[in-house]
Amino acid sequence: MTTAQYRPLTFGVTQATLRDGEAGVHYLVADQALAPYPERLTDRLVHWARERPQQTLFARRQRMADGSSGDWQHISFAQALDAARRIGQALLDRGLSAERPVLVLSENDLEHALLALGCMVAGIPWCPTSPAYSLISQDFDKLKHVVKTLTPGLVFASDANRYARAMLATLGDDVELVCTEGTVPGRDTTSFASLLATEATAAVDAAMAATGPDTIVKFLFTSGSTKMPKAVINTQRMWCANQQQMTQSMPVLTEGELVLIDWLPWNHTFGGNHNFGMVIFNGGTMYIDDGKPTPALIGETLRNLREIAPTVYFNVPTGFEAIANAMKTDDQLRRTLLSRVRMFFYAGAALAQPVWDSLFESAEREVGQRIVMTSGLGMTESGPFGLFVTSPNVRAGDLGLPTPGLELKLVDMQGKTEVRYRGPNITPGYWRMPEETADAFDEEGFFKTGDALKWIDETDVHQGLKFDGRIAEDFKLATGTFVSVGPLRGKIIAAGAPYIQDVVLTGLNMKEVGAMVFPTPAVRQLAGLPADASMHDVLDAPGVLAHFQTVIDELARTATGSANRIARLCLLADPPTIDRGEITDKGSINQRAVLAHRADTVAKLHADELRYIIKPTV
CATH class of the missing domain: 3.30.300.30 (ANL, C-terminal domain)
Structure with missing residues (x-):
């Protein structure tokens, strides 16, 4: 039988050390040490704005008056830093802080990206929350919970007309409303353009210099599977350490140009930390995809992938399934997407084997090689990156070895093995929830994930671990x-x-x-x-x-x-x-x-x- 040929991909962690603890407990760490990382993500933004000022950081198709999308609008690293300093000054002028942070209601767009950067520069946390809480929910219970938990001082929504009902139902008169367009009946709104027009002063640079590893950079809410969502504290240390861990586990991120096309929502850690942070940290480019893996919106994703060739591509299984089906007959999609992509990565759910087989078949047909499909394990509380596969021979459920600097504790739980995390990429806890925070960590300071894992091969620890379900679901x-x-x-x-x-x-x-x-x-x-x-x-x-x-x-x-x-x-x-x-x-x-x-x-x-x-x- 002929061995499958893959487009070359280097795996950064292939060896690990396992040691025994007390009965039923083991510890696993990567043999590769975690390299130094910056104290704050803005250090990387400033670095790339100096080294690659004209390179695109973010791009998104322009919205036309009839609702269609037009040409790509680009924002370079230099433009992004300039905008961030201006917005940061505007936020500082308003006296915002961790006690009165910025809340974002709307989806991924250029204004959302620049506002996030402005918050980082000013040292003011922001929280992107699920647009569904505002646009789909009828009672706004989850959005009310978010507002009560965070007590935001400023709320941003791209289109005031779409989000007006949610804002009027959940926000007091003391909360400033900032919108790119539209109005909120009976309420004053601030235009995003006015934030952008603010002249930056030395106060912005002083504020950025005052931030450090323990500065809260953002809040991300959990999905709220059993109770109301919890606000996960994300610090600069947590985010920067995790980005460094990613580059060591996935060397492809630093091996040449990094280009993403990405729809994953920024209110989730996969899109908002993993991918958003990746392009800033590594000097890459993100094309914001307004498509989604749904029948109504997948056409936009396919259109973008026919035009822009990513170097790595991230998606959820439903997205890969739609792309795999389309590539069977869409020559332009195959040609562009497969032209230089080095790695596919899925997360969020199981990827069915027929989808893998179809992707491999299209790649072999187009370029004579398979594109490695990778995966791993993480969660909002881990930054999210935790484990990553160790070879191209990945099967559904394989997760691999821990990333450098992250220690795994494997605990027997009546026949299941729970994995727990300890490392610089782990959250310090949940905002304004001390009891939930205390319950989340064990006596040794390991975060209790609730994920069950087992060995891919019990005779070879270096192959790593695979998913064995959620303990709470069993x-x-x-x-x-x-x-x-x-x-x-x-x-x-x-x-x-x-x-x-x-x-x-x-x-x-x-x-x-x-x-x-x-x-x-x-x-x-x-x-x-x-x-x-x-x-x-x-x-x-x-x-x-x-x-x-x-x-x-x-x-x-x-x-x-x-x-x-x-x-x-x-x-x-x-x-x-x-x-x-x-x-x-x-x-x-x-x-x-x-x-x-x-x-x-x-x-x-x-x-x-x-x-x-x-x-x-x-």
Whole structure:
């Protein structure tokens, strides 16, 4: 058998040391030491503005009056630093601080980027929050919680008309509203342009010099899986250390030009810390993608990827699936995207094997080599980068070894192994939540992640670790048998590709494991119905039911016991919603929220009271 050929990619960490602790505890560290890193990210901004003043830092397509997008608007490093100093002066003039920070309601755009840089320069924290809290939510409960937690002194939204209802419902008269365009009925607003027109003084440089490793640079809220979201404190040390860790684990970031095309939301750590920080730290360029991996917006992403060739490309599994499908027939997309990309990276959920195979096939067809698909593990509290794979031979769920400077503590938890983190990239805690902060760390100062890992190969520690689910998601059947949710979900998604978007497992304190399946739009192809047929009718179609009968039968053939045998399955016509916390902005499912909000469906599934319940015939 011929060995697959990959476009060359260097892996920075390939060796680690494991030591034993007390019974059931082990510690794992990379053999590579963490190199020195700057005290603040603004040091890198200033450096690149001096070394590469004309190079583009951020670019975004201009918004036209009819709502369409036009040519790219570029902001260079020199322009970004100048704008940051002006905005920073305006923020200092307002007396803002960690006690009265800046809150951003709207999505990724150039003004959002410049405001973030202005906050960094002035040493004033900012918090980008989920636009869904303002635009989709009907009660604004999560946005009210954010406002109560942070007590912002200034709130920014790109389009006042779109965000007016949310701002009026959640913000007091003492909070200044800044917008790029539009008005808020009954409230004065400040134009973003007026911030940008402020003349910078020596006070800005003094403020920037006064920041240091312990300065709070931003707040990022957790998804709020079980309770209201928590504000994760992000310090300069945490962000800078993590960026240095990334460059050592992923040397490709410093090996020549760095160009990203990225849609990932900045209110999440993947887009807002990992990728936003990456281009500043390494002198790269980010093209802001207004597309998303949804049927309505994926066309914009594909348009951008036909035009701009990234050198590394980050996305979530649903995004890669859409791109893989498009590349089968889109010659220009294949030609541009694959022309110089050195590495793909996915996170957020499981990537089905057929998607990997399709990406490899397109790359081999176009350039004669595969592009390495990489992954890792991290979280908002870790900056987010924590673990990264060690070779191109990656399989779904593989996570690899810890990044330099991060110590892993592996703790036996009744048959599962929880991973805990300690290092300079770990948050000092949650803002204004001392009890939650204390509960998050163990007696040795390790952050308790709740993630379960196991060895890729128990005989070779250097291959690293792979994902084994979330400890809080796992449950027991009535027989006392543990169900490991993460691996079983991944197995079901792979078996049902490309027709399964995600799966929520059921069966807590019951005799059997059940599955509630969120199908992809591609399931319509199986139904043979008109394009405007409702999803309920689509899922009732004989062709759809027959396909999922085949899937559950195949899963039953490979099951080894009640803990991994899907005994009953139903298809959900109503997709998971952000407003109910069932799904995040970047598409990852919240198992607990789905189970809570669809408890009636769970009960009917296990009581055989749904119209269609698919059971194994083998």
